[in-house]
Amino acid sequence: xxxxxxxxxxxxxxxxxxxxxxxxxxxxxxxxxxxxxxxxxxxxxxxxxxxxxxxxxxxxxxxxxxxxxxxxxxxxxxxxxxxxxxxxxxxxxxxxxxxxxxxxxxxxxxxxxxxxxxxxxxxxxxxxxxxxxxxxxxxxxxxxxxxxxxxxxxxxxxxxxxxxxxxxxxxxxxxxxxxxxxxxxxxxxxxxxxxxxxxxxxxxxxxxxxxxxxxxxxxxxxxxxxxxxxxxxxxxxxxxxxxxxxxxxxxxxxxxxxxxxxxxxxxxxxxxxxxxxxxxxxxxxxxxxxxxxx
Numbered sequence: 098x099x100x101x102x103x104x105x106x107x108x109x110x111x112x113x114x115x116x117x118x119x120x121x122x123x124x125x126x127x128x129x130x131x132x133x134x135x136x137x138x139x140x141x142x143x144x145x146x147x148x149x150x151x152x153x154x155x156x157x158x159x160x161x162x163x164x165x166x167x168x169x170x171x172x173x174x175x176x177x178x179x180x181x182x183x184x185x186x187x188x189x190x191x192x193x194x195x196x197x198x199x200x201x202x203x204x205x206x207x208x209x210x211x212x213x214x215x216x217x218x219x220x221x222x223x224x225x226x227x228x229x230x231x232x233x234x235x236x237x238x239x240x241x242x243x244x245x246x247x248x249x250x251x252x253x254x255x256x257x258x259x260x261x262x263x264x265x266x267x268x269x270x271x272x273x274x275x276x277x278x279x280x281x282x283x284x285x286x287x288x289x290x291x292x293x294x295x296x297x298x299x300x301x302x303x304x305x306x307x308x309x310x311x312x313x314x315x316x317x318x319x320x321x322x323x324x325x326x327x328x329x330x331x332x333x334x335x336x337x338x339x340x341x342x343x344x345x346x347x348x349x350x351x352x353x354x355x356x357x358x359x360x361x362x363x364x365x366x367x368x369x370x371x372x373x374x375x376x377x378x379x380x381x382x383x384x385x386x387x388x389x390x391x
Contacts, residue, residue: 100247100272100292100299101189101216102165104230109157109187110135111178112169114145121169121193121235122146128232133161154185165189167224167233175220176201180208183215191233192219195279202281209283217283223253223275236260236273244269246382247293249286250305251278251312252333255375259303259331262379268386271299278307286312287319294326300389301327301382304369308334309355314363321367327385329378330369332357 102108108125112118113135123146126132134149134157141152151157154166166187170178175194182190197220209217218225224234229243240257242264250256256275263270274289276282286306293299306313313332320328334357361371370385372378 099227099230100296101218101225101227101274102231102233102272103227104129104131106131106165106189106231106233107133107161107163108165108167108231108233109133109151109154109161109163110167110169111154111182112171113137113148113150114140115169117193118169119146121167122148124238125167125232128238130231130233133157133163136166154182154187158185158187163187165191165233167191168194168220170194172196172198176205179205179217183209183212183217188215189225190215190217190283191222191224192217192277192283193222193224193235194219195221197221197279199280202279206281206283218274219277219279219282221279222277222282223256225272225274226270227272228270234275236275240264241273242269243271245271245298245300246303247271247296247299247301248273248303248305249289249293249316250275250303251286251307252305255305255331255333258375259305259378262375263303263382266379266383268301268379268382271296276312285315287316290316290320290328294324299326301329301386303378303382304328304330304364305375306330306332306360308332308357308360311355313360317360317364317367317369320369324368327382327389328369329381329385330361330364330371331375331378332360332364332371
């Protein structure tokens, strides 16, 4: 079992022939990801990276059986690209693009809420990676090692740190999900945690968040009620000044439970193994798993 993407996923790249799409698609293909083609309007019928190019996502679905899409589309056009993929029947849409206007994402979110079979990850995210099977995003594949620890993260670079920590601890990863740091995203921390809790190939979960919003608090409270696997948590932004956006557009403290310390306190109350430094993630997960086995 896997979460969101696996070796059988039939993946297309929107923005396939652009510089970003070309660079990351080639890395995905080199990793062994099942990329079945890409979409660039006006270039349908051509080949790129030895894969077919389609004019529309609908063409890619009909002709290549695509069920997953990754977007490397400029911000001004990315919302329309997400909607195009959703309306064409794509089941998993992964949006790497950063800086999509909030007004555009409000419309996207409202439309996707009417399509229960469609999952959006991002925008402004590093993607989704099932170790040894599918790299759908910009995560560095060489740090991954197939294993049984799932990762949910709001931060791209901290995702990579957690992956590296788990690899060095000898555990390996099942699926890593970078949910994205924009104010309006598709898959939330709680959504991703639920997927990994239900995944037979995942024994433990790492949950990485940051200041701003209530995503981690909602997830923590659900874990307290329904969690069946150990969760290790880290919140970035302990020293961030109140009221200032830090890094991600969604990372701004505006409520009582939105600071790093407040979130960490709630997570501890909910039974999550909270660490104060990302350097402690691997060792803490080893200890948490020992507790389950005991």
